[in-house]
Amino acid sequence: MKDYVTANKKWWNDVTSIHLHSKLYDLPGFKKGKSSLVPIEQEEVGTVRGKSLLHLMCHFGMDTLSWARLGAIATGVDLSDDSIKIAKKLSKEINVPAKFICSDIYKLPDVLDKKFDIIFTSYGVLCWLSNIKKWAKIINQYLKVGGMFYIVELHPFTNVLSFDFKIHYKYFKKGPDIDDSSGTYADWGADIKGSTYLWSYAISDVINALIYEGLKIEYVHEFPFTTYDQFPGLMEQNEKGQYVLKNKKIQIPLLFSLKATK
Ligand SMILES: C[S@@+](CC[C@H](N)C(=O)[O-])C[C@H]1O[C@@H](n2cnc3c(N)ncnc32)[C@H](O)[C@@H]1O
Numbered sequence: 001m002k003d004y005v006t007a008n009k010k011w012w013n014d015v016t017s018i019h020l021h022s023k024l025y026d027l028p029g030f031k032k033g034k035s036s037l038v039p040i041e042q043e044e045v046g047t048v049r050g051k052s053l054l055h056l057m058c059h060f061g062m063d064t065l066s067w068a069r070l071g072a073i074a075t076g077v078d079l080s081d082d083s084i085k086i087a088k089k090l091s092k093e094i095n096v097p098a099k100f101i102c103s104d105i106y107k108l109p110d111v112l113d114k115k116f117d118i119i120f121t122s123y124g125v126l127c128w129l130s131n132i133k134k135w136a137k138i139i140n141q142y143l144k145v146g147g148m149f150y151i152v153e154l155h156p157f158t159n160v161l162s163f164d165f166k167i168h169y170k171y172f173k174k175g176p177d178i179d180d181s182s183g184t185y186a187d188w189g190a191d192i193k194g195s196t197y198l199w200s201y202a203i204s205d206v207i208n209a210l211i212y213e214g215l216k217i218e219y220v221h222e223f224p225f226t227t228y229d230q231f232p233g234l235m236e237q238n239e240k241g242q243y244v245l246k247n248k249k250i251q252i253p254l255l256f257s258l259k260a261t262k
Pocket residue numbers: 005008012057058059060061063077078079080083103104105106122123124125128129
């Protein structure tokens with residue numbers, strides 16, 4: 001069987017330095033104190049002061065550190081060792097404490113034995129999961145009784161669309177797909193090419209995996225805007241900085257959020 005994890009880890013290590021210097025991530029702004037969190041998750045997660053927060057798939061830690069700036073006792077986990085090295089460095093540089101762990105999400109029980117008040121994950125995470133049921137099991141394992149799991153993510157419906165907005169891919173499918181396109185979502189023109197392995201889940205797969213673990217779904221919200229230029233040339237930024245489709249006749253969900261409690 002192909003070693004998906006090694007291939008995906010290599011790609012994430014390769015893109016980390018590109019993301020670090022990208023306009024999308026705005027590292028200089030973050031270092032000056034700007035939060036990398038957007039209003040949806042800040043409003044929906046609510047107050048985090050004094051709460052333990054596990055951030056799954058944290059990349060180089062800007063969101064983890066943004067939660068820590070708001071008073072969370074934060075732990076970030078990511079597969080990419082380059083990302084985690086940078087996250088640790090950033091934490092020291094801005095003097096905001098947080099713990100960072102480099103691990104495949106499915107191997108986390110080998111290196112972390114603790115429960116959390118909040119588990120958070122966001123924007124571009126589901127497609128890297130080889131097993132959605134195992135993912136929900138990990139979430140359940142790390143959540144305290146009375147704790148909250150929260151995800152805000154690209155809506156799975158958008159997975160059926162090609163860059164030129166044609167219905168091109170299956171909504172219902174068994175992964176993985178190989179992606180060997182060039183560039184990254186933070187810089188489509190970046191000189192980066194590599195094979196990654198991606199999975200796609202229906203929204204019901206996500207909800208049912210959490211229900212199967214016994215978690216209570218508090219809500220699922222859908223939004224007609226997103227956080228990045230998902231369909232280059234077809235999107236524009238509104239006055240709030242959100243990316244929306246230029247063609248106002250098209251109204252489709254671009255993001256969803258879900259809160260579950262234990
Ligand atoms: C799109 S990014 C995270 C999104 C985050 N909101 C951000 O923009 O910084 C996806 C992250 O998932 C991580 N990742 C991919 N596969 C993983 C796995 N099997 N276990 C843990 N992390 C993984 C990647 O290294 C990457 O940092």
